[in-house]
Amino acid sequence: MLNFKPSKLTMALLSGGLLSMSSIALAAEEATAEQQAEEEVEVIEVTGFRRSLVESMNTKRYSSSVVEAITAEDIGKLPDSSIAESIARLPGLTAQRLDGRASKVSIRGFGENESATTFNGREQVSIDDNRGVQFDLYPSEIMSGVTVYKTPDATIEGEGIAGVVDLQTVRPLSKGERVIAINGTYEETSFEELNPDADNNGFRGSFAYMDQFADDTVGVAIAISTMSSPNQEKRWNAWGYPELTDENGNVVGSILGGAKPFVRSSTLERDSVMGVLEFAPTDDLHLTFDALYVDFTDEKILRGIEVPFAWGQGSISADTAVVDPETGFVTSAITEGQRVVVRNDYEEREAELNSYGFNAEYNLNDNWDLEFDASYSKVEREIWSLESYSGTGRGDSRGAADTIGYEFDGGNTGATFSHGLDYSDYDLMQLGGPLSWGWSSALNDKYGITGTEYENQAQDGFLNTPTVDDELTSLKFAATQALDNDYVSAITYGVSYKDREKTKDSDGFFMTVSSFSLENPGMMSVPEQYRLGSANLGFIGMGDMIAYNVRGLMNDGYYDLLSEKLTNTSHETKSFTVKEEITAFFVKADLDMEVGGLPLTGNVGVRYVQTDQSSQGNAFGTENGLVITSPTDISHDYSHVLPSLNLSLALDDTQTIRFGAAKTISRARLDEMNASVSATYNQQPDSNGNYWSVSGGNPELxxxxxxxxxxxxxxxxxxxxxxxxxxxxxxLSEWIFDGNYEVDMSGVADPATGEIPPNSTGTGNGKVNGGEGTLWGYELSVALPFNVFSESLDGFGVIASYTGVESDIEDQNGNEFELPGLSDSISSVTAYYENHGFQVRASMRHREDFKGDVYGIGFDSVQVDIEGETIVDAQIGYDFGEGGFESLKGLSVFIQGYNLTEEPFTSLSGDNSLQVRDHQDYGRSYLLGFSYKL
Incomplete structure (x- = not known):
């Protein structure tokens, strides 16, 4: 058994209440040691941010696995305004920004799809098409901490090659006192309102109550939070860069195909309620029920001008073109006779999350502990994304044209433009489609314009309406047997079951102004009551453009809609249901022994996981221009044996060597597993002997x-x-790449005939398992309080980490492959001072270039090359109680600044650094707030 004696340092941590142990026996031993050492050591008493650092450090220190941790300073007071911001500063972790907010978390070079997120130890659903959790859905105000498991043990429910992120709520019985806390924050962006109908300020507020009753056998915690957080963006976006060839067909350079710069104003509104009820009627029974409800709305107002160049109507004079001699890229040019699309867009993303959990722990006797856990979580997401077009005339060649020039400045900011027309003139810019985009036979038939000069010119906007429902039910039963020997202290046996179903329904609608007809084919002037003035695009040289209330126009019937599903198969590909039933059996032995006179602790275990998955969708083709579908239902099952080992060797009371080894898995993206496919039945077999040609998802991944x-x-x-x-x-092995696979099309009708053909085998073109490779790296981290140098520096300190990662991965064809989310290096530094009530922190996090997923057309996930970035944040605060103001005890105030250096989010098209795909400037954000604890 472990006879290692705690040092004075450990004793001081225990007496200060900063070290939490789960073992009752160990707690009793250490309490005795604490009493013996009470007169020998001075109690360490730190509060606020420093206290959270010590508690986080001790979570890391005394865990049997390799972990990183964040602990709230107090209820409702994580160190940052967002969970993702805090997580991104941990060693080996970083975040990808979405609309200016840290959202997607990468662990040790692996993207969000290779890690799992749990809430109080239970796997969570996702509002996206895939499995990755967007952390801005979870309010930081209700969290007590976060633990990131870099090495697993057999009892952890989350599955991920990179690791598992566990979000934790408070436990009122462990607090031991009544707490009433109120937090309020005012938020403002550095940009003025970029759109006339937007706000650049918002607020956050939370209320928390926690108490214990009935001689500390009943504990209650309730947290209510609300947020209205503004965000603004000046964005350059390119359509692409077509290649230029000489008379022999050789590529000699490239040119801007077109651009879509815009300004965005958005508001993230989130209301949440969290409740925890604990009941411990006896020393042997402990019951916990927790519930979380989140109502989430992200509203975006976007206005900009789509400017075609090489892919437009205008002619580009060679005399005006400037070519970069090294790359052949045309860095500036002027196009004459060009027509543009003025865009007034609106997007609303709504999500509602419900999560419930129940846990029962029962001490059967001195040797056996039993645990039962049940949980249910569900998220419903709806997107309403509206595009409204306006210009000088309908179609490709009507209305006033412009002479437009562009010039790239050599950096990654995109291009600036010159122009001649006044895009803020409501008499010149009118509602309608200035370019012929609506190539739909159903749209042409609706308006009777087939064969006329207005064919394919009836699209005046577009409405995307994808929805996602994700539902997960989990059950777990475990029994732990205590042993009395020199090697193993306990063995845990268990079984768990998870049932998950995710459904996505993709749909889109062509928008046409209601006044349009073959008799009245012109544009429509924006009615006075919907005019909002103008939005300024001066940051790219386009000046002011008309701004109008497109939601009001839509709601009041100024647009007619026609489903794109009638003639476009892409929505069928994106619509699916995926189901998973996962049963796991696990056993874990807790190790407690001595090796060479040194204490060795840890665990060894194995997890057997059986998976039954299925997907329901559609096989579809086209007949006379219309989409014809036939339902599909494909099932697949497989199993894994996942052993794990964690060892911790204490060299003395301050030094520890840890070793971990495990086999882990990351499940395929749910949208890649869908059974919706474009299918064509061929009368002759292909080279694989199959009659069906199929493209789309692969339910057998x-x-x-x-x-x-x-x-x-x-x-x-x-x-x-x-x-x-x-x-x-x-x-790494069994990664997922593009390739061919065999599909069983039994029972699926030929979309062209409606009949089930005699041959049911098909060759699929999509995602397949395969490939192999390695990833390796190192991490250096330090928490350095300056009081180790001199007591006069007490309160000053630095936290820093650096991670270097390399990989060598090949796909199933032997081609090199770069992991999404992989940066060769990531680093973070936080300098702080906290004493006498003053709290000052400044943080920097940096990551190198990486491949990341962003939203593409129709909210598809698109992988792009993202430039490295350095984010700088800071906070100044004052705690009146710690400053000696007894009458104001419990009150603290703070001011925070985020993205202080205005670091942009930049992605490129290909290897040419001049070919900027996206340049997103978010400006800075400021928060002014208070916290009051009764």
């Missing part, structure tokens, strides 16, 4: 696999300080 090894040295040299060196290596 299996998880990616990895065998990981971790080696870490930790040195906890003071109560508030440590440094750590870690090495990690992962062998």
């Amino acid at each position: 299996e998880p990616k696999e990895a065998i990981g090894i971790d080696l870490t040295y930790d040195n906890y040299f003071s109560a508030e300080g440590y440094f750590s060196v870690a090495l990690f290596h992962k062998d």
Whole structure:
């Protein structure tokens, strides 16, 4: 058994209430040691941010796995305004921004799809098409902490090659006191309102209550939060860069195909309610029920001008073109006779999350503990994305044309333009489609314009309306047997079951102004009551443009709609239902022994996972221009054996060596597993002997696999300080790439005939398992309080980390492959001072270039090359109670600034750094707030 004696440092942490142990026996032993040492050591008492650092450090120190942790300073007071911002500063972790907010988290070079997110240990649903959780859905005000597991053990329910992120709520019985806390924050962006109907300020507020009753056998915690958070963006966006060839067909350069710059004003509104009820009627029984409800709305107002160049109507004079001699890229040019599309867009993304959990722990006797856990979570997401077009005339060649020039400045900011027309003139710019985009036979037939000069010219806007429903039910039963020997202290046996169903329904509608007909084919002037003035596009040289209330126009019947599903198969590909039933059996042995006189602890275990998955969708083709569908239902099952080992060798009371080894899996994206496919039945077999040609999802995809090894040295040299060196290596296999696979089309009718053909085998073109490779790297991290140098520096400190990652991965054809989310290096530094009530922090996080997923057309996930970035944040606060103002005890105030250097989000098209796909400037954000604890 472990006879290792805690040091004075450990004793001080215990007496200060900063170290939480789960073992009752250990707690009793350490309490006795604490009493013996009470007169020998001074109690360490730190509060606020420093306290959260110490608690986070101790979570890391005493965990059996390799973990990183964040602990709230107090209820409702995580160190940042967003969970993702806090997580992104942990060693080995970083975040990708979405609309200016840290949202998608990457662990050790793996993207969001290779990690799992749990809430109080339970896997969570996602509002996206895939499995990745958007962390801005979860309010930081209700969280007590976050633990990131970099190495698993057999009892952890989340599955991910990169790791598992566990979000945790408070437990009122462990607090031991009544808490009433109120937080309020005013938020403002550095940009003035970029759209006339937008706000650049907002607010956040939360109320938390926690108490214990009936001699501390009943605990209650309630947290209510609301948020209206503004965000604004000046965005350059390119359509693409077509290649230029000489008379022999050789590529000699490239040119701007077209651009879509705009200004965006958005407001993220989120209301949430969290409740926790604990009941411990006896020392042997502990019941916990928790519930979370989140109502989430992200509203975006977007206005801009789509400017065609090489892909437009205008002619480009060679005399005006300037060519970069190294790349052949045309950096500036002028086009004459060009017509543009003036865009007034509106997007609303709504999501409602319900999550419930029940946990029962029962101490059967001195040797057996039983646990039962049940949970249910569901999210419903709706998107309403509206595009409204206006210009000088309907179609490709009507209305006033413009002479437009562009010039790239050599950086990554995109191009600036010159123009001649006044795009803020409501008499010149009118509602209608200035370019012929609506190539739909159904749209032509609706208005009787087939064969006329207005054929394919009836699209005046577009409405995307995809919806997602994700539902997950989980059950778990475990029994832990305590043992009395020199090697194993306990063995845990268990079984768990998860039933998940995710459904996406994709739809889109052509918009046509209601006044349009063959007799009245012109544009429509914006009615006075919907005019809002203008939006300024001066940041790209286009000046002012008309701004109108497109929602009002739509709601009041100024547009007619026609479903794109009638003639476009893409929505059928994106619509699906995926189901998973996962049964797992696990056993874990807790190790507690001595090796060479040194204490060795940890665990060894194995998890057997059986998966039954199925997908329901449509096989479809076209007949006479219309989409014809036939339902599909494809099932697949497989199993995995996942062993794990975690060892922790204490060299002394401050130094620890950790070793971890495990086999892990990451399941395929749910949208890649869908059974909706474009299908064509051929009378002759292909080279594989199959009659069907199929493209779309692959319901038989299996998880990616990895065998990981971790080696870490930790040195906890003071109560508030440590440094750590870690090495990690992962062998990857069964990754997911584009390729061919065989499909069973039994029972599926030929879309062209409506009859079930005699041959049911098909060759699919889509995602397949395969390939292999390795990823390896190292992490350096330190928490350095300056009081180790001098007591006069007490309160000052630095937290820093650096991670370097390399990979060597090939697809199933032997081609090199770069992991999404992989940056060669990531780093973060936080400098702080906290003493006498003053709190000052400044943080920097940096990541190198990486491939990331962004929204494309129709909210498809598109992978692009994203430039590295450095984000700088800061906070100044004052706690009146800690400052000696007894009458104001419990009150603190703060001011925070985010993205202080106005770091843009930039993605490129290809390897040419001049070919900017996106340049998004979010400006800075400021928060002014208070917290009052009764």
